[in-house]
Amino acid sequence: MRRKAFSPWVINTVKHLVALSSRAFPWRATYLMVLKALDQVAEAYLRRRPVVWHNVFFPTEILYGLRVVPFAPEAASALAVGLGLASEALNAASAHWVATDICSFHRLAAGLDLAGYFPTPDAVVCTSHLCDIAPQSLAWSADRHGKPFYLLDVPQRAKAEDATYVARQLKYIFYSLARDLGLSPDMEALKAAIGRSNEARRLLLEINADRQKLPAVIRGEEAHGFLYLMLTGWGADFTEEVYRELLEELKTRRREKKWAASREKFRLLWLHLRPYYPTEIFKILEEESGAIVVFEEMHHVYWEELDLDRPFYSLALKVLGHQGLSFMERRIQTILDMVREFNAQGVIHFAHWGCRQSTAGIRLLQEALRRENTAFLNLDGDCIDREKYAGGGVRTRLEAFLELLAASRLH
Amino acid sequence: MKAEQGTKRDENLLGWFCSYTPLEIVRALGFRPYRMLPPLGRAPRADGFFAGNLCPYVKACLENALEGRFPPVLGLLLVPSCSAMTHLANLWRALELSGPVWVIDVPRSYNSLAVDYFSRRLEEVALQMASFYGRRLYKEDLWQAIEEEKQRKERLKGFLEERAAGNVFLRGARVLELLEEGINGANTFPDPGEGSAVPRDRLRLLLLGSIVPSYLLDMVEQAGAVSVVEDACNGWRLLPGEACGADSPYTYLAHLYLSKPPCPRMVADKGRRRRYLQDLLSRYRIDGAIYHVMKFCDAGLMDWILVKEELDLRGIPVLRVEGDYTGGGRGQWSTRVEAFLERLRR
Ligand code: SF4
Numbered sequence: 001m002r003r004k005a006f007s008p009w010v011i012n013t014v015k016h017l018v019a020l021s022s023r024a025f026p027w028r029a030t031y032l033m034v035l036k037a038l039d040q041v042a043e044a045y046l047r048r049r050p051v052v053w054h055n056v057f058f059p060t061e062i063l064y065g066l067r068v069v070p071f072a073p074e075a076a077s078a079l080a081v082g083l084g085l086a087s088e089a090l091n092a093a094s095a096h097w098v099a100t101d102i103c104s105f106h107r108l109a110a111g112l113d114l115a116g117y118f119p120t121p122d123a124v125v126c127t128s129h130l131c132d133i134a135p136q137s138l139a140w141s142a143d144r145h146g147k148p149f150y151l152l153d154v155p156q157r158a159k160a161e162d163a164t165y166v167a168r169q170l171k172y173i174f175y176s177l178a179r180d181l182g183l184s185p186d187m188e189a190l191k192a193a194i195g196r197s198n199e200a201r202r203l204l205l206e207i208n209a210d211r212q213k214l215p216a217v218i219r220g221e222e223a224h225g226f227l228y229l230m231l232t233g234w235g236a237d238f239t240e241e242v243y244r245e246l247l248e249e250l251k252t253r254r255r256e257k258k259w260a261a262s263r264e265k266f267r268l269l270w271l272h273l274r275p276y277y278p279t280e281i282f283k284i285l286e287e288e289s290g291a292i293v294v295f296e297e298m299h300h301v302y303w304e305e306l307d308l309d310r311p312f313y314s315l316a317l318k319v320l321g322h323q324g325l326s327f328m329e330r331r332i333q334t335i336l337d338m339v340r341e342f343n344a345q346g347v348i349h350f351a352h353w354g355c356r357q358s359t360a361g362i363r364l365l366q367e368a369l370r371r372e373n374t375a376f377l378n379l380d381g382d383c384i385d386r387e388k389y390a391g392g393g394v395r396t397r398l399e400a401f402l403e404l405l406a407a408s409r410l411h
Numbered sequence: 412m413k414a415e416q417g418t419k420r421d422e423n424l425l426g427w428f429c430s431y432t433p434l435e436i437v438r439a440l441g442f443r444p445y446r447m448l449p450p451l452g453r454a455p456r457a458d459g460f461f462a463g464n465l466c467p468y469v470k471a472c473l474e475n476a477l478e479g480r481f482p483p484v485l486g487l488l489l490v491p492s493c494s495a496m497t498h499l500a501n502l503w504r505a506l507e508l509s510g511p512v513w514v515i516d517v518p519r520s521y522n523s524l525a526v527d528y529f530s531r532r533l534e535e536v537a538l539q540m541a542s543f544y545g546r547r548l549y550k551e552d553l554w555q556a557i558e559e560e561k562q563r564k565e566r567l568k569g570f571l572e573e574r575a576a577g578n579v580f581l582r583g584a585r586v587l588e589l590l591e592e593g594i595n596g597a598n599t600f601p602d603p604g605e606g607s608a609v610p611r612d613r614l615r616l617l618l619l620g621s622i623v624p625s626y627l628l629d630m631v632e633q634a635g636a637v638s639v640v641e642d643a644c645n646g647w648r649l650l651p652g653e654a655c656g657a658d659s660p661y662t663y664l665a666h667l668y669l670s671k672p673p674c675p676r677m678v679a680d681k682g683r684r685r686r687y688l689q690d691l692l693s694r695y696r697i698d699g700a701i702y703h704v705m706k707f708c709d710a711g712l713m714d715w716i717l718v719k720e721e722l723d724l725r726g727i728p729v730l731r732v733e734g735d736y737t738g739g740g741r742g743q744w745s746t747r748v749e750a751f752l753e754r755l756r757r
């Protein structure tokens with residue numbers, strides 16, 4: 001019965017209701033993004049065009065360039081938590097031998113798919129970098145649905161020959177998908193997607209530059225929602241549209257001195273993701289304490305402008321440019337740069353249970369931040385599974401962290 | 412941040428971890444490859460460096476390095492097979508544990524693009540190591556190392572296949588020991604007298620996992636069954652694949668390693684892994700299986716599903732045990748193994 005929650009009819013009704021309630025959104029850009037995201041989800045369910053599942057690190061320009069409908073199970077998991085589907089789907093996954101020790105984004109995605117909530121894929125693509133579980137989980141999904149699976153194998157290094165290897169695979173994936181899905185591999189359409197991606201990148205850089213200014217005009221809790229675009233929207237026309245709207249609003253609010261907090265006491269940098277069920281985290285930080293999350297590591301633009309004449313090679317450089325690849329020094333340096341650029345006094349890493357790539361190397365980061373006199377909090381939890389959330393403990397830890405920040409300011 | 416070093420360095424030891432490490436290159440450079448396979452045990456110091464949800468085998472490696480319990484190596488040739496291994500490389504460098512870390516990316520698929528890339532990387536890392544350690548690397552030496560390694564591994568393979576077919580018998584723990592000695596360069600092969608009579612009427616098991624602890628094999632034998640195939644990184648996955656004629660030794664090695672018995676990390680090669688398992692199950696009589704999943708190993712946790720599907724299709728029961736590389740929980744395992752075998756006997 002609940003599966004019908006995702007039917008095209010229901011999605012259209014939801015869209016209609018969202019359209020009527022634009023005032024409920026603190027940012028027009030958020031409202032616009034929700035409408036566009038609903039459009040995309042509806043398209044995936046209506047299946048007028050092929051649906052290709054991808055992980056959130058895959059360069060989606062390839063998919064928009066092929067004019068297929070991209071669908072990211074990890075992002076859909078985050079949305080499903082908000083719709084209250086998590087417990088049922090997590091149980092469905094467990095019943096199918098999916099271990100509780102793996103990342104709950106993928107546990108939930110597997111459960112949602114097994115329970116029939118996801119649109120069936122026509123093909124599945126995934127990168128191998130950063131996250132071990134994504135390719136494993138998506139390869140299994142492709143197998144279950146009897147659809148082709150294409151892995152983009154990404155080395156740790158980013159020299160010319162590594163980029164060539166990645167570029168050749170991207171080209172192979174582009175043409176293979178076109179063949180499998182009965183599409184014509186149109187290079188002009190790919191270039192157009194890359195052009196849109198470049199424009200969105202330019203706008204995001206401007207947004208990020210605005211967020212560096214003091215005081216902040218957008219709260220971290222609000223800005224976090226835009227990560228949806230970062231994870232699924234490169235090459236889409238709506239990404240550009242939403243970023244343009246957001247940039248305008250940021251500028252207007254700055255002109256009008258509408259600040260994120262009546263008194264900004266601390267500026268914080270947020271690493272990794274946040275819980276997608278209701279918690280007090282941002283209330284404690286931003287509302288009660290004036291500690292504004294001024295930037296998220298996930299919003300970092302880690303790649304150069306893409307070259308329209310070398311689409312595959314420049315996308316390869318983009319993939320290889322991620323700060324999380326290679327030795328930890330790279331991620332640490334990127335984070336130290338962000339701390340400086342955003343004038344952050346503290347850093348919070350949300351240590352999502354099950355995510356090895358983000359959590360395992362935290363000790364080295366912690367030491368690097370200590371050397372720079374930047375306060376650091378490693379907050380254990382789970383982005384999806386609310387049963388792993390201990391509200392009381394989180395409050396105690398956040399308050400202790402805020403005291404530390406206050407004390408370091410006095411010094 | 413600098414940890415204490417081990418004792419005096421062996422002039423020739425080079426450490427490695429993953430079964431995709433091309434040992435021929437290590438030997439051709441004049442090193443002795445040393446597999447970093449620490450004894451089971453707790454890892455309290457490593458726990459201070461790693462998050463709780465990380466592979467306990469990797470933690471044990473760091474613990475033993477921090478405690479100076481590994482023989483000192485001149486460096487590591489490390490395959491970043493998973494996030495845990497990548498983070499081990501990070502810490503090894505940050506803590507300045509013995510020698511440089513040579514990272515070699517091994518593709519997660521076996522196709523022409525992967526072979527081309529892997530062979531280039533092999534050549535590059537081999538030449539870098541030669542230059543760093545001031546050693547010469549001639550192609551002829553590499554071909555010779557390839558030939559020697561091939562002979563050693565072919566003999567091991569022949570023995571393992573005979574054992575799986577039920578023609579020879581050796582205690583499981585001894586088999587793992589022989590494999591370890593073999594890959595570390597020893598030319599010790601079981602002589603005919605070493606094995607005991609092939610036990611008849613015993614349940615024949617397939618054991619799977621990243622690293623299968625030898626005490627699990629002892630347990631199986633004490634409970635009256637035998638392990639006949641170990642699909643593990645300290646078992647059959649050490650055997651070579653097929654390499655056709657190639658002009659370059661690096662291309663040859665790329666084929667040889669990418670086509671070896673596939674492990675769960677070869678995520679674009681799941682079809683080949685399935686076929687490999689199907690082949691094992693059709694070639695040898697297998698009454699049941701035990702999957703030893705290393706805690707927090709994403710590749711293993713997902714491989715379990717694939718293996719379970721394959722075994723269910725054939726009606727072969729499988730027991731899953733979870734290991735944390737401490738050697739603990741033997742009592743509980745042993746009860747479960749006995750109950751499982753009882754079920755198989757009924
Ligand atoms: S949270 Fe970590 S483990 Fe989970 S999908 Fe994201 S990167 Fe992978």
Ligand code: SF4
Pocket residue numbers: 466467468469492493494495496621622676705707708709710711
């Ligand atoms: S057991 Fe799994 S997690 Fe551990 S090193 Fe091997 S592949 Fe990585």
